[in-house]
Amino acid sequence: MINAKLGNIYGILGLLSVLAYVFFFSLSRKQFTQISLLYLGLFLLFGGLYIVISRAARSDIKLLPVIFTQVFKLHSTSLAILVIGLICRLALLNQTPNLSQDFFRFIWDGHQLINGYNPYLYLPDEVLLTGAQHIPNASFLHAKMGALSAGNYTNYPPLNQLCFGLAAWWGGDSIQATMIWMRLMIISADIGVFFVGVKLLQWLNKPPYLILLYFLNPFVIIELTGNLHWEGVMAFLMLLAVYWLFVAKTWKSAIAMGAGVIIKLLPLIALPLVMRKLNFKKAFFYYSLVGIIVLAAFIPFFSAEVIQHYSSSVGLWFGNFEFNASLYYMIRWIGFQTAGYNIIGTVGKVLPVVTLICVLGLTFLRNNSRPDLWISSLLFSYVIYLLCSTTVHPWYLTIPLLFSIFTRFRFMLVWSLLVFLSYQAYSHPDYKENLLLIAVEYLITLSVLIIEIYKGRNGVKELG
DSSP, rough: HHHHHHHHHHHHHHHHHHHHHHTTTTSOOTTTHHHHHHHHHHHHHHHHHHHHHHHHHHTTSSSSSSHHHHTOOOHHHHHHHHHHHHHHTTTTTTOOOSSOOOHHHHHHHHHHHHHHHTTTTHHHHHHTTTTTTTEEEEEEEEHHHOOHHTSOOOOHHHHHHHHHHHHHHHHOOOOOHHHHHHHHHHHHHHHHHHHHHHHHHHEEEEEEEEGGGTTTTTHIIIIITTTOTTHHHHHHHHHHHHHHHTTTOHHHHHHHHHHHHTOOOGGGGGHHHHTTOOOOOHHHHHHHHHHHHHHHGGGGGHHHHHHHHHHHHHEEEEHTTOOSHHHHHHHHHHHHHHHOOHHHHHHHHHHHHHHHHHHHHHHSSSSSOHHHHHHHHHHHHHHHHHTTTBBOOOGGHHHHHHHHHSSSHHHHHHHHHHGGGGGGGGGSSOOOOHHHHHHHHHHHHHHHHHHHHHSTTTTHHOOO
């Protein structure tokens, strides 16, 4: 009776989640009130699934027929998580992203690559003036990607460009087909996160069902599968690198880490901590292999002009763009009061240095002897990076959210809910941020973090 009752609740919550995700992508990001309420509803359903699945895991209750567990060779609870997570993602397969227009630039870069053009050399604005005959739907893609993207050089690393190219090749002239191929790649990476994550949780002697905190999180499903952000692929490669690092497969870990860097540059933040897991000889080998992979990936595109374009494009995120920031906004306010103008040009150069110093401090001054302590240092390295950033788009939370599930900290779950408040800016005609909502986002998140540090079990000792 209990099995049937929990199984029915699981099925109802799963069905409501699928319907809610599909409805979510029928709305525009300008409809902030509606999408926010629906996002909150999805988190409530997510919480219900957590309660049902965690109870089933603790009581060894099967939520799906036994035949499914035998066929897929998975524990009943793990299979229940995988099934509902996949159904929610596949329900979005044909949906158009509604919170981000970045995928239009992905498609543009993909067609540039497969037609033999170096995507790092040409602005979309310039290419369009030449006619852009080699890019299907060029005018539409150019208009939809927005002036900011069209007027700046691409900053997506080579492996990411390869993914764009494959999707463009398979999708041909169809934007919809290209988008579906991209989504399938991202879903495949999420499946990889699921299986590697379960392995790492078991290795850490933690309940495998905790993987649902990432795999079923509405933030992950909406921002990665739904809105086609490639942080999920980077997350899979980083998780694989960390798992292999723990099980002493050093060269495999280095390859995965290097691949993560050439999807997105953010895995570089994790490299200092690798030194705490390896001796000097192995660490040198690790860094050398990562460096070789990164250099080899950039060689086909290499030129002095590419270096200039790429560095200037990456630099824009530190010295020009600002969105959903925390520490920077406070410093900016002080700058206006004292200097009388926006000091982002200066602060944008200083905050990355602060981040580096903090990451090195976590690496060398903190006890990272236990795997859980090492992972929490990795988690806080990325949290510090985000707190010191001038631009924090919601999908930037992917890496710290993933690694938080392997620690005792749950503040990232709160942040993954509250970060949605930043989308209020897109409902404003001039894309103006509501700083009160931004303050609420960070104050609640940091309050939960502080409570977890000082009131949680062994909190003060663990962070000492």
